[in-house]
Structure formats: C-alpha cells, structure tokens
Amino acid sequence: MDAPQDLVGRIYLSLRAVGAHEPDGATTTAIAREAGLPRPTVHRLLTSLQRVGLVDRVPGTDHWVLGPELYLLGAAAARRYDVTEVALPVVRRLALATGESAFFSARRGQETICLIREDGAFPIRSHVLYEGARFPLGVVSAGMVVLAHLPDREIDEYLEHADLRARFGPQHDIGEIRRHITATRTHGYAVNPGLVLEGSWGAAAAVFDRSGIPRWALSLTGVEHRFNAERLPQLGSLLLREAHALTEDLARSEARR
Secondary structure (H helix, E strand, O other): OOOOOOHHHHHHHHHHHHHOOOOOOEOHHHHHHHHOOOHHHHHHHHHHHHHOOOEEEOOOOOOEEEOHHHHHHHHHHHHHHOOHHHHHHHHHHHHHHHOOEEEEEEEEOOEEEEEEEEOOOOOOOOOOOOOOOEEEOOOHHHHHHHHHOOOHHHHHHHHHHOOHHHHHOHHHOHHHHHHHHHHHHHHOOEEEEOOOOOOEEEEEEEEEOOOOOEEEEEEEEEEHHHHOOOOHHHHHHHHHHHHHHHHHHHHHHHHHO
C-alpha cells in the first residue's frame, strides 16, 4: 500500500500498526516500518496522539500501545457495528464440535481481520490467526472465501493491483488464487492447504449481509492430518451450515436495531 500523503491517512496507518503489535506494543521504529512511513513522521504523530489518549506508552519501556480513548470510542461505536455478540456462540459451537481452533473474521476494505478466536480440545494449534490479525483478501481461508464470493469484476480489479506473490510467496500468484476461487465456488467453502504456514491448514465459509455481500467468514484451522480427504468435506459442510445460520441471525439482529 502506498503511504498516503494526507494527515488522516498517516494517522490511520500509524494506529493500525500500533494495533498490530497489541498487547505488548512496539517501538517507534517498528511501527514506522509496519506503517510504511518515515520514523520522524511517526514519532510526531504518536506523540500528538498520546496527548489525546489515542495511544500510550508501556511503563518502563519505549513501546507504544493503543490508548484508553480508543477503547471508549470503540465501546460507543460497538452499539452500531459490533456483531461479535451474535457470532460468539457459533464460533464456540464450531470449536467444541470439531476440536479445532475456530474463528470469526470481518472484511475491512481489501483485508480480513480476525475478531474472535476459540480453541478446541485438540492440543496442537495453529497460531497464524489470532484476534486482531489482518490478511489481504485471497490469503488464509477467511480471505480466500470472501474473495471468491465477490463479483468477477471486483475480483479482477483487486488482483490487478494486489501483489500477493511478493508478500506471501509463489503459492499466492494470480494463477493459484484463481484456481482457489474456482474450487471455492465449486465446494462452497475455501481450503487453505498450508499456504501461509506449512502444515497449518484451514477451511472457511462466507457469512453474508442482507444484500448478499460477503462481509464476514467463519473458519477452522488445524494441523494437516486433521484436514484429510475424509474429514475435510465434513468440516466444510459444518462450516456452511453454521455460516448460513449466522447469516440469518445477523440479518435478524440488524432488523431489530
């Protein structure tokens, strides 16, 4: 992503970079690198943001963390935008039924961000996804399933500018992504066969808003042998059922607001 020239854009990138390092925080240098901005610029922004409570310092360190004012603003916005209360029982049900780690992610622009993680009983877990983790569309099973359910023109425009191969390796070149899109549309759910971390597999189903747009995803992750050819269709069917039910639950919740 090109660094924006406007102040608001630079503030957004800086705050997002701080959030990517929660809960331990990160140095100004690390945040600048994450945001793609010059270090002096980021230092000035963070110092100003600290004065109004949007970021804070970890006592005794040079690490920045998100500030208390963001929590208060987020709590106010949650009344309009938060869907995790509706999704949480579904995610817990998936983790309990499968023993795998279950997730609920939301689309935000050209990314998906993980909102909920619930670990199942199986002791070996993947740590690719965690609450707050962001990935571009087409990466990890949540991003793959959301991308696959977008209109073809929107997919074409996205792939024209997104260089996923440079960031995530040749297994994410355009040809491979289009192959996964075709497979996802055929089966209804997406499969990530260890593309981000070798041996860490995932599957996901899309959750739609009232207009039929894929805005969220339910996913499961685990070690490769737990996603074998016999079990994978069962996991996919379960994800599709729960995603359909959650789509309807979210529509009813929105109608009540």
